[in-house]
Amino acid sequence: MNATKVLMSDVARAAGVARVTVSRVLSDPDSVAPATRAAVQEAVARLGYVPNLNAGTLASSRSRIVGAIVPTLSNAWFADTMDGLSQVLGTAGYQLLLGQTGYDVDAEEKLVDAFIGRRVDALVLTGTSHNAGIRSKLQKAGIPTVECWDLCDDPIDMVVGFSNEATGEAVAAHLLARGCRRFGFLGADEDRARKRLQGYRSAIARAGAGDVMVQATAPPSSIDDGAAGLSRLLASAPDLQGVFCSNDTLALGALLECRRRGLAVPRDLSVVGFSDLPVAAACVPPLTTVRIDSRALGERTGELLAQRLRRDPPAGARIHDVGFSLAIRDSA
Amino acid sequence: MNATKVLMSDVARAAGVARVTVSRVLSDPDSVAPATRAAVQEAVARLGYVPNLNAGTLASSRSRIVGAIVPTLSNAWFADTMDGLSQVLGTAGYQLLLGQTGYDVDAEEKLVDAFIGRRVDALVLTGTSHNAGIRSKLQKAGIPTVECWDLCDDPIDMVVGFSNEATGEAVAAHLLARGCRRFGFLGADEDRARKRLQGYRSAIARAGAGDVMVQATAPPSSIDDGAAGLSRLLASAPDLQGVFCSNDTLALGALLECRRRGLAVPRDLSVVGFSDLPVAAACVPPLTTVRIDSRALGERTGELLAQRLRRDPPAGARIHDVGFSLAIRDSA
DNA sequence: GTGAAAGCGCTAACAG
DNA sequence: CTGTTAGCGCTTTCAC
Numbered sequence: 301m302n303a304t305k306v307l308m309s310d311v312a313r314a315a316g317v318a319r320v321t322v323s324r325v326l327s328d329p330d331s332v333a334p335a336t337r338a339a340v341q342e343a344v345a346r347l348g349y350v351p352n353l354n355a356g357t358l359a360s361s362r363s364r365i366v367g368a369i370v371p372t373l374s375n376a377w378f379a380d381t382m383d384g385l386s387q388v389l390g391t392a393g394y395q396l397l398l399g400q401t402g403y404d405v406d407a408e409e410k411l412v413d414a415f416i417g418r419r420v421d422a423l424v425l426t427g428t429s430h431n432a433g434i435r436s437k438l439q440k441a442g443i444p445t446v447e448c449w450d451l452c453d454d455p456i457d458m459v460v461g462f463s464n465e466a467t468g469e470a471v472a473a474h475l476l477a478r479g480c481r482r483f484g485f486l487g488a489d490e491d492r493a494r495k496r497l498q499g500y501r502s503a504i505a506r507a508g509a510g511d512v513m514v515q516a517t518a519p520p521s522s523i524d525d526g527a528a529g530l531s532r533l534l535a536s537a538p539d540l541q542g543v544f545c546s547n548d549t550l551a552l553g554a555l556l557e558c559r560r561r562g563l564a565v566p567r568d569l570s571v572v573g574f575s576d577l578p579v580a581a582a583c584v585p586p587l588t589t590v591r592i593d594s595r596a597l598g599e600r601t602g603e604l605l606a607q608r609l610r611r612d613p614p615a616g617a618r619i620h621d622v623g624f625s626l627a628i629r630d631s632a
Numbered sequence: 633m634n635a636t637k638v639l640m641s642d643v644a645r646a647a648g649v650a651r652v653t654v655s656r657v658l659s660d661p662d663s664v665a666p667a668t669r670a671a672v673q674e675a676v677a678r679l680g681y682v683p684n685l686n687a688g689t690l691a692s693s694r695s696r697i698v699g700a701i702v703p704t705l706s707n708a709w710f711a712d713t714m715d716g717l718s719q720v721l722g723t724a725g726y727q728l729l730l731g732q733t734g735y736d737v738d739a740e741e742k743l744v745d746a747f748i749g750r751r752v753d754a755l756v757l758t759g760t761s762h763n764a765g766i767r768s769k770l771q772k773a774g775i776p777t778v779e780c781w782d783l784c785d786d787p788i789d790m791v792v793g794f795s796n797e798a799t800g801e802a803v804a805a806h807l808l809a810r811g812c813r814r815f816g817f818l819g820a821d822e823d824r825a826r827k828r829l830q831g832y833r834s835a836i837a838r839a840g841a842g843d844v845m846v847q848a849t850a851p852p853s854s855i856d857d858g859a860a861g862l863s864r865l866l867a868s869a870p871d872l873q874g875v876f877c878s879n880d881t882l883a884l885g886a887l888l889e890c891r892r893r894g895l896a897v898p899r900d901l902s903v904v905g906f907s908d909l910p911v912a913a914a915c916v917p918p919l920t921t922v923r924i925d926s927r928a929l930g931e932r933t934g935e936l937l938a939q940r941l942r943r944d945p946p947a948g949a950r951i952h953d954v955g956f957s958l959a960i961r962d963s964a
Numbered sequence: 965g966t967g968a969a970a971g972c973g974c975t976a977a978c979a980g
Numbered sequence: 981c982t983g984t985t986a987g988c989g990c991t992t993t994c995a996c
Binding site: 350351352353354355357358363365372373374376379380382383386387390395396397398399400402413414416417418419437522523549552553555556559578579581582583584595 | 680682683684685686687689690695697704705706708711712714715718719722727728729730731732734745746748749750751854855881884885887888891910911913914915916927
């Protein structure tokens, strides 16, 4: 029911109060007398007033926006994390400003600058390896930050994730227990995948099972990358017994390649994936994989941030390990 | 190398120029003399100046933010569209503010209000069915808008998508050509899926092949929903010959259920999916599905918006059909 | 419980 | 090419 631009002063006039009063009704209704409040709310509705949040942000230096930076949304796991995050933040009255790096660390720093420029109330980063400037900028700006999808001892602010090294160790232990003695790794060339390899390799070395054949692929991973990667692995190590793929997409490709070659999984080759995509349980054979609850990860991150932004609680822990588990199915 | 808050005036002082000049160097470097520009850039770098974009937005009423509203990010197709969109927009200097509705139309309207309040430069909506208020608010505010993932004759502003009805018709034609005479539909209870059903059903009716057994599931779809849905369909129509699933996730579940029941696909039952997820080609049997290039859809949307926001071109078409194709594999 | 004054930090006009 | 003068629309003190 309005024309072009309804301002707070228009609402104030219509309700016969001062602008501040309108502002109070909008941000903290209980601080205004019921009758006044009702009059203002009526005027807001009647005029179809939509507050300019940028003006509010400028005046209060609180934006009610949380920035999040991910490598890509094309991976179901990051998308799920963002889904959970956005849902929790939405409920708490925050909005999600999203940035994608495409796995480029410089892009990440630029995004951080832009987000600081927007005065985001908090920031979510993926992983724990960042350009030097990021940590100092964020700490200087005093922006609550959570790094997710990995752990580290000295987070910028908070970290919620799991130990990528530990997942590699767990997979190695499982494969070793199944009798594998000749190991391969098929992984995206990316920080967290490298940590998984590190854990995997050292557990295998400790068991005296020799070295790990490694095949790296460029992110983002595709099913074809998985198939091609396995072929290359097999070319140099035809006697391979177990392969750990740094994500389920690659594992799916590996499984496909096995079928094409007539290799029986897991009899001839054990295949383990990572992240437990919905299809992992549905493919043939069902994929043994490291299970990460990506959505819960995002939700947990959102709750932590919402709590921190509410300011009531006394800080809380900085390091949150959400753990992982091995979904043992038929492929290994 | 700064302390707390570096303002544009600090940079101006350091460089010996007025604030506007700094502003110009930042937004349109070529409008400033090379020497002056260099001095300003040096001062910016030295002081570590990060402009407050909210102040800029307030003063210029251009936010360099594009809002996007999707039902959920947990579906790879929407996530891919957002990935493509965010990438193109990022290149053009825009950022993505993301909102999720969880398939709730009222949530959508609230998000639209919030986005208008933030003065987003443009808005992307999913689908073409929206609450009454949305259209008028957006048009009144003059916000460039694109609705995507469907088509319609009278978009709010622009629409980029494909005809969901036509996909249903194409699937029906394919199934009919393969000799199916007893049809089922397994679909999420959601606007675009209903349109697919509509096209499917009417093509089948035209062919005189009787009615379609329908089983609806609540979004978001899971593989289990697909399996359970097919069971229910089979319970009431054991002689089913062809089933169209409104997305690949459901189709995957249906395929699984067939395997459990010892039903040969496609001999006993033909199964068609929708959207061509990466796994569609990799499952057993490979899934015949309607192929949509979700990422391209987002990219196209981004390009259209970027162009519109640049203002140089003379409007351009409002309706953009990106089409679809049938990826015919083994399941039907 | 409500109001008056004083900005938040930047860009749009217009001058020169 | 550069500077001056005014705001953008809201929230924050601090009074009353």
